[in-house]
């Protein structure tokens with residue numbers, strides 16, 4: 001098992017993922033405007049930021065679904081932003097990606113969805129795969145749903161199945177795009193505990209994109225805030241709470257700014 | 268490998284008719300080139316052996332396509348054959364050659380109407396379904412998910428559909444041919460009272476294996492055109508339900524035009540082949 005060896009390796013100071021001055025635009029819309037940020041190995045880093053600032057775009061650069069217009073992305077010391085699908089494959093195999101919209105294959109059952117990465121990549125036998133699918137589904141509280149179709153599930157249930165699929169191959173890095181959105185508070189906490197458990201037991205590194213401040217403070221070793229195309233805050237929970245930038249304070253407290261309120265009063 | 272990202276290379280700078288014409292030409296060429304690359308990656312995976320799962324998916328797709336399309340193909344083919352008899356029979360009767368109507372029905376159905384009509388119906392029936400399915404998969408990030416999990420989307424999604432369509436189009440064309448001839452026979456023999464034996468005699472005399480093969484060769488290429496265009500449009504589909512709808516329309520229109528274009532090119536090519544094989548006979552194409 002690869003996890004065993006990972007558990008014993010000493011923590012390395014060099015970051016697992018590094019963005020260097022990454023620019024990305026879609027047509028005239030500038031989304032990332034010179035982002036430089038590093039994500040440490042063995043840590044859980046939370047990415048915060050208002051809707052539409054490019055958090056999902058940032059994550060997609062890590063798995064090569066998008067490539068920067070300029071700047072570079074590194075996985076350990078390897079530059080990955082110019083790699084094609086074939087070159088990215090060994091890296092993608094080590095990364096679990098939870099898509100914001102779940103992205104379950106809707107022509108397959110829940111069980112086949114979770115088994116998919118194992119069938120593609122692991123040499124596991126059919127019965128081993130079946131056992132592991134059941135185990136992963138139980139971890140996210142979706143046991144005995146193997147034969148359901150994704151269309152029969154609620155949004156929150158799909159998200160949990162997608163999470164089971166993302167961690168199917170024991171990845172060394174998991175990218176969570178809003179893991180608790182659409183879940184009730186208790187389920188959200190179960191997912192938070194799951195993220196912590198993966199982190200503690202398997203030393204999984206994680207990048208968590210979220211709007212849920214409770215979750216962010218609970219799971220994050222470090223929090224970064226993306227706004228207006230750049231990183232405006234970077235630190236521990238306490239450092240963020242004491243941050244001097246009013247935009248950061250408003251985001252943490254969940255307060256609308258004056259301009260938004262004025263727009264409302266004009267109605 | 269073709270990227271799934273929406274191509275940003277298209278030019279948008281309207282300025283006068285000439286510029287717009289040039290812009291149209293460049294964009295069309297870029298799109299055709301993009302589709303060509305897409306098709307080449309499909310071929311690459313087919314010849315590199317796409318794997319057992321892609322092959323079993325191919326059979327699933329063939330079943331799906333066949334069962335879905337047989338009714339529409341047979342109804343379409345049958346009525347076209349019948350209409351051909353209705354329209355041509357009076358002309359033949361006038362010159363006292365009513366029993367020859369069988370040959371004209373068989374020639375038109377087997378060589379032109381059968382393959383083209385089947386292809387157009389399949390472009391609507393199968394092409395539309397393929398584009399909508401793949402387009403929805405793109406919009407809901409399922410194609411991205413495949414790539415992230417290291418499964419090449421062309422190998423897992425496109426290869427089975429293209430293979431299935433290429434195999435099923437000739438088979439469905441044969442069905443359509445058979446029912447078309449039967450439709451013509453019903454009108455000519457059963458309704459209009461042409462004698463049975465001469466109908467089949469002249470029908471058989473006017474066709475040979477080459478004629479039937481021409482129809483099947485055409486159907487083979489139409490199968491490639493329909494599935495490649497449909498999959499390509501699905502993969503490059505715009506966002507939202509509107510994007511999927513537009514992709515389906517574009518897939519049908521593009522597929523339709525390419526079917527007619529390739530029919531013309533194939534007719535020229537096969538005609539030359541016929542003349543080379545049977546130099547002393549009048550061309551039948």
Ligand SMILES: Nc1ncnc2c1ncn2[C@@H]1O[C@H](COP(=O)(O)OP(=O)(O)OP(=O)(O)O)[C@@H](O)[C@H]1O
Pocket residue numbers: 026029031049050051052053054055056057058100273
């Ligand atoms: N493939 C794409 N083509 C064009 N525009 C895109 C594409 N992907 C993202 N965008 C645009 O980039 C911006 C950032 O999108 P992104 O999905 O990263 O936001 P986000 O920070 O994840 O927001 P949310 O919290 O709502 O998920 C949006 O304005 C979006 O419209």
Ligand SMILES: [Mg+2]
Pocket residue numbers: 055056057100177
């Ligand atoms: Mg997002």
